[in-house]
């Protein structure tokens with residue numbers, strides 16, 4: 455997949471335009487609603503033997519227009535690799551600034567969407583564009599002046615709510631990673647780098663500190679079951695997110711070759727009750743060494759009581 459960077463001063467060049475089916479939107483998180491937009495565009499592209507393109511924006515319009523800090527779900531490079539894996543040929547990444555915001559709806563469609571070669575446009579029922587967001591799915595065909603066809607994707611819902619990047623951000627801030635998984639159709643994934651490694655306990659468990667990369671949203675403070683991928687190997691672990699920190703404390707079963715600065719990808723599986731986690735550790739400690747001792751089947755029971763998080767002495 456190739457990425458074409460565009461700005462308010464640099465629209466796509468009409469000379470190099472490539473006919474495509476174009477999916478339109480910001481697509482933070484690439485949740486199930488977004489996937490339907492892109493997958494439908496892909497299907498149409500295959501039928502029409504056209505390339506598949508996505509036109510997306512950065513930064514988020516809310517940051518530029520309302521001065522709000524947006525807690526991103528997926529940084530641009532992650533979004534790019536997701537698009538690539540979905541069969542997108544070209545990503546038009548438009549820098550969203552005040553000059554772009556002020557562009558009239560017809561101007562944006564003519565100078566960006568048509569100029570890039572869109573012959574068919576696919577977007578969700580609530581896609582808006584142009585000055586004050588005045589353009590929508592009812593106006594887009596007219597603004598296209600017959601240059602492209604339009605397909606509108608109906609609302610994808612979960613429990614009566616629209617699946618949205620906003621709902622996912624809010625759910626992460628509440629620690630509801632299971633709802634996030636349901637909205638994404640996969641585990642939410644964050645990327646980071648190891649800043650510290652400690653081996654603890656008789657069984658050589660490791661506790662690593664992971665510094666999260668920018669433009670991800672971490673779940674609320676607490677304990678979570680995670681899948682950690684380090685150096686191509688995936689292992690189960692328990693992650694602790696501390697309030698306001700972008701450093702994750704991660705407890706893993708013995709894993710070989712963990713070194714500082716290694717990249718780590720964390721898939722957030724589910725919250726773990728602190729109470730149950732501590733109780734399991736306590737039971738293990740009490741039963742340690744006794745024949746027929748505790749053989750709890752919970753996730754936490756896989757963890758050696760000697761290997762508590764720093765400051766987490768089992769009482």
Ligand SMILES: Cc1cc2nc3c(=O)[nH]c(=O)nc-3n(C[C@H](O)[C@H](O)[C@H](O)COP(=O)(O)O)c2cc1C
Nearest residue numbers: 515519554555556557562582583584585586587588
């Ligand atoms: C070219 C262009 C110009 C836009 N200009 C404005 C604007 O002037 N005011 C505004 O509120 N939103 C503007 N938007 C933003 C969208 O209409 C929409 O509000 C924004 O993407 C946020 O969408 P959301 O509410 O679904 O997150 C513009 C979008 C595009 C693509």
Ligand SMILES: Nc1ncnc2c1ncn2[C@@H]1O[C@H](COP(=O)(O)OP(=O)(O)OP(=O)(O)O)[C@@H](O)[C@H]1O
Nearest residue numbers: 479480481487577578580581609610617618619620
């Ligand atoms: N639940 C959904 N069902 C169908 N289409 C959707 C859904 N959510 C978003 N889309 C479409 O996907 C594209 C990208 O939308 P956008 O990035 O604004 O997503 P969003 O989840 O609504 O984001 P936010 O919550 O930040 O407003 C747009 O064309 C939009 O209409």
